[in-house]
Amino acid sequence: MVREKTAGSKAFDIFLYIILILLAVTCLYPLWYAFCLSISDKSAANSGFVSIMPVGFSLASYKEIMGDSKFFNSFLISVERTAFGTIFSLGVMILLGYPLSKTKREFPLRNIIMWFMMFCMLFNAGAIPWYITMVKYHLLDSIAGLILAGSLPVFYQIILMNFFKSIPAELEEAARVDGAGPWRILITIIVPCSVPVIATMILFISVGYWNEFFQGLVLSSGDRHYPLQTYIQQMVISTQNTSNLTPDQLKLMSRLSNKSLDAAKVFIAMIPMLVVYPFIQKYFVRGIILGAVKG
Secondary structure: OOOOOOHHHHHHHHHHHHHHHHHHHHHHHHHHHHHHHHOEOHHHHHHOOOOOOOOOEOOHHHHHHHOOHHHHHHHHHHHHHHHHHHHHHHHHHHHHHHHHOOOOOOOOOHHHHHHHHHHHHHOOOOHHHHHHHHHHOOOOOOHHHHHHOOOOOHHHHHHHHHHHHHOOHHHHHHHHHOOOOHHHHHHHHHHHHOHHHHHHHHHHHHHHHHHOOHHHHHHOOOHHHOOHHHHHHHHHHHHHOHHHOOHHHHHHHHHOOHHHHHHHHHHHHHHHHHHHHHHHHHHHHHHHHHHOOOO
C-alpha cells in the first residue's frame, strides 16, 4: 500500500526541486552565455549587451575560426592527447589497481607502494624539478610529454582500487580452480565486473587531459605545439593587451569582437566533452559510490 505524502513532505520536495533547478541553471548558464556571445555582433558583444539572448545575430566568429589553422592544429593535438592519454592512464591504473586491491599477505609490497603514492599525492618536488626531469627525458614539444606528465592520478587510482576490492573473492577462487592465472582473471573477470568504475575513470581522465593547459604551456616551445586549452588561454591573454598584437590581429579586431571570437573558440572546445558525457553518465554515480565503499 502506497502511503500518501504529507503536506510537509510535499513542501520539502518542492523546495528540493527548486534548489536542483537553480543548480542546473547555474551550471548551464556559462555554456549558454558563451554560445550567445559567440553568435552576437561586434557592437553588442563589446558593449556588454549580451546576457541571456544573442544580440544582432552573426556567424562571423565561426567563419573566422574555420580559417584558423592554429586553432585546428591545437584542437587535433588535444584530441590526440586525450585519446592516447586516456587509454594509457586507464591501462596503468588497472594494472596497478589490481595488485593493490589485494592484502599485504597476497602482495607484500602493497603498503610500500601505497605509501609512495599517497606521499606524492600530498607533496611534490615543485615545478622546476618536474620541468628539469621532462627536459632530461626529451619530452618537450611531444605528445608523450603531455601524456606522461599526468598519467597516474592517484585519487582516481584509489577509487579504482577500492572498486576492485568490492568484487567477491569467490569469483577469483572459482577461476583459479578452473586453472586461470592472474592475467586471465584480470581480463575475463575483474575488468568486465568493473565497467561502471572504468567508465567513470574514462570520463574523469579524459576531461582532465582535455581541460589541462599549464603543462601544455610549460612543455611547448611555441603555439604550434600547444594543446587547445593552452592555445585559448594564451589567446585570451594576448588580446587583453593590444600593444602586443600583430598587424593581422589588429586587423581582425577591427572586423570582429575579440569577446565573441574567444567565446566561439571556448564553445567549440567544450563540444567534445559534452558529446562524450551522455554516453558515460549512467555509470557515473554507480561507479563513484561503489568505488568509495571500501578503504
